[in-house]
Amino acid sequence: MRRLIATFIKEFKILIVDKTGITILFVMPVMLVFIMTLIQFEAYKSLTQSGIPVLLVNNDNGSLGLSLEKGFKKFSICKLTVDHGEKYKNSEDIKKRIVDGEFIVALVIPKGATNVLRDNVGEMTNSFFDKEKTTKQIATQVKIEVIVDPTASKSFVMAISSGLKEFIASVKTKVLFQIMGEKIAQLLDSDTKAVLPEQDFFVYDESYAVRNSGKTYEPNAVQHNIPAWAIFSIFFIVLPLAGSIINERSEGLFIRMRTFPGNYLSILSGKLFVYFFVAIIQFVMIMLLGKFVMPMLGLPVLDIGTHWFALTTLTIMLSLAAVSYGLLIGTLFSTPQQSAVFGGISILILSALGGIWVPVNLMPPIMQTISSVSPLNWALVGYYELFIKGGDWQAIQFQVLKLALFFIFSITVSYQLYKSKLRKY
Amino acid sequence: MKENSCIRVSNLSKKYSGSDSFALKDVTLEIFNGEIFGLLGPNGAGKTTFFSIVCGLLNATSGNAQIAGYSTDKDIESIKKIIGVVPQDIALYPTLSGRDNLMFIGRMYGLKGKVLKERVQECLSKFGFDKNSNEQVKKYSGGMKRRINLIGGILHEPEILLLDEPTVGMDVQTRTSMMEHLKELNKEKKMTILYTSHYLEQAELFCDRVAIMDQGQILCLGSPVDLIKKENGKDLEDVFLKFTGRKIRD
Structure with missing residues (x-):
């Protein structure tokens, strides 16, 4: 000792x-x-406070494009720049801006996306009432382009893009119901307009698993x-x-x-x-x-x-x-x-x-x-x-x-x- | 073993692992109580190996060594308590002061409190450290480091003091002063001193007896005066060269 x-x-x-x-x-x-x-x-705070720079190129003039635009504007996490195809004509222009560090993610809604959606839904709705017609495949798909910054953290980009995709899916469902309602009313020769609720059917309650x-x-x-x-x-x-x-x-x-x-x-x-x-x-x-x-x-x-x-x-x-x-x-x-x-x-x-x-x-x-x-x-x-x-x-x-x-x-x-x-x- | 013999080695041999030759070969030697004994030899003669076995740092390949009746193989802890060791390299902490180094060494030998402080002060004063004992060792001159290194070996007043080339790198004044201090300790405290050295003139002056060794063997043994007389030499250096030759060693 x-x-x-x-x-x-x-x-x-x-x-x-x-x-x-x-x-x-x-x-x-x-x-x-x-x-x-x-x-x-x-790093996390600056992105969430100033917003993640996202570019939305909305080439669609229909309800799908408009709903997405509206929805994105409500996202406080995003610093949204909307373009209606005037400034960014093609993907190359957009990619250049991302490479220059102006945006982290860009979404491109193609021209006539709402119309394609409308046609597809019309086909589907018709098939409900026409016994001889069976729709196995949709005629045309709407291709939404998602372009991301390769230098951003992969997990971060994945989180952002999956959030965006989830949001697009929910907008798509609403638009789909809207169009489907209109089609059904048309087929039934009714003046009734479908009124869809503003809220989602699902609400999420997130908590941490602790002992x-x-x-x-x-x-x-x-x-x-x-x-x-x-x-x-x-x-x-x-x-x-x-x-x-x-x-x-x-x-x-x-x-x-x-x-x-x-x-x-x-x-x-x-x-x-x-x-x-x-x-x-x-x-x-x-x-x-x-x-x-x-x-x-x-x-x-x-x-x-x-x-x-x-x-x-x-x-x-x-x-x-x-x-x-x-x-x-x-x-x-x-x-x-x-x-x-x-x-x-x-x-x-x-x-x-x-x-x-x-x-x-x-x-x-x-x-x-x-x-x-x-x-x-x-x-x-x-x-x-x-x-x-x-x-x-x-x-x-x-x-x-x-x-x-x-x-x-x-x-x-x-x-x-x-x-x-x-x-x- | 004679009653007054302090260190006794019999047929001591040491062969390092991986080496073909013996560093020590069948060495038999007796050092008596209260004498100053010089172990002299050129580089690679086996002096440090002998020193290390006696201190308990090395095990002999064969033979045995006894210090104050204790075997280096079996009773090393008893030996450690009665010896003081001054290694060839400076064994001090460079960032600590000379005083702090000595306080640590003293504590390791069981000194404490007032006794320790007084003993450290006494030694520092005796060896000329009145002013700079609280400075870091790294700021000391080579001679000052050597002196503190020496005090580390005598602080606890051991019965036997073992010094391995203690005066290397010292100027003549410091070397002479240190040897005089050792002589004083030897007289006053009856301390037995075994030291290895290259300085033959110094050994001739201070040692009661010397052994000249080379290639792991003792070549001659006796008092410097007797050896010079017996070998018809001018001085101890002359005798040394006669036994060890003039060939340059590695």
Whole structure:
């Protein structure tokens, strides 16, 4: 214990005089979390606030084109530009404007679309009353062109275009009923006009699937990004820790350490303890940033839930896992350069696999399977349970167990490597 | 083992893994309580290997080494408590001050509180660190680093002090001053000192006995005066060259 405290004091003093080290360990992670969250939040906000630039080229002068135009104007999410075929004569013109970044999506309603729809519906309606006539295929299809910006995020474009298609389908149904009503009235030789309700037949009630139904959880850029980038930052502790272990080992200090009474590993434990506390402080700082600083800039307040025991245990295990990985890298490599390159790249790979950059459920199936080997993923799943899904200790205990096993594995392998290196002398 | 023998090695051999030759070959040597013993030899003679086995940093391939009656194979923890080690490389944290380095080393040897502070201050004053003990080690001159490195080995007043080339890179003044301090410790505290060196003149002046070794073997052993007389040399360097030859070593 005495030796542990002595090493702790020594490491702490080394750390506080190292201004670059302090910047790397405390300022950089906070900046990273801050910038990434702000970027993601602002990117979404700026699009939704100023509107997604959509071009509607309405070449149809009938009810279908007019209904779509009216409907789109009600869409607050879209910044709509309507053209009736005067400015944008063909798809090439439109594509050029999209490539130039003027619009993200363009919809082209062809000339005579309402008439084609009307003819098709007329045919169908006639077939109801004519026993000999059977309509198997519609005569002509209405081709609505959807042109999208290839540089826009695929998932974003997919969401927008599927929303637009859904909207077009609902307008089409209304127009279809309208025309069908008129046709039937015509066939029945009646003056009655079909009056269609304004509202939809269906209303959607969307809610988030959470474990604790008593609480409302609102997923947002803060809830998603802060835990993800906090994990990423904490794992970067590997670089200074591994460098410090290697420097100590490669200089005369290692001889002095090994001639001190007691085991060298107890000295190493003191070093690991300091970095463990650094990781905890990093986490607390990032949480405070989300809770108090980000709301000042108009971002949502970070909700860390109420399961303190689960949150503390998960954070402790995450910190231990990061520190043990640093020990492993520090034991495995002989120079700080080697450890910095390997450590840095391996964390980038593990974070990419772990869903820090792109959500795991958007990855191909094979990558989703591989992602389950990343300790960063285990931690992320745990924090999402607590911060977004309303989970408690029970929901995260498997992730905590995996992080604990990773810690034990790294420590054991490091010890065996250390012993085998000593044997080489 | 003689009653007053402090370090005793018998038939000690060391062969590094992957190497064909022996770094130490059948070395038998006895160092007595309270003496200053110099282990001299050219580069690659086996001095540091011998030093490392005695400190418990290396295991011998065969033979045995005993320090104050404790075997380096079985009782290394008992040995660590009674020895002080000054490695050849500077074994200090460059971003910590000289004082903080010594406080850490003292704590590792079980010193604490007022005793530790006083002992650190006493050593710093004795070795000329009245003004700059709180500066970072990286700002020290080579000689100052060497002195702090040495204090790290004697802070806890060990029974046996093992020094591996402690005066490398020092100017004559610092080297002489340091050796005088060591002589003083040897006299006052009856500290046994084993040190390896290239400085033959220095060894001739300060050592009670020396051993000249080369290619892992002890070539001659005795007091500098006796060796010079016996080999009809001008000085210890003359004797050294007679035993080790003039061929340049790697």
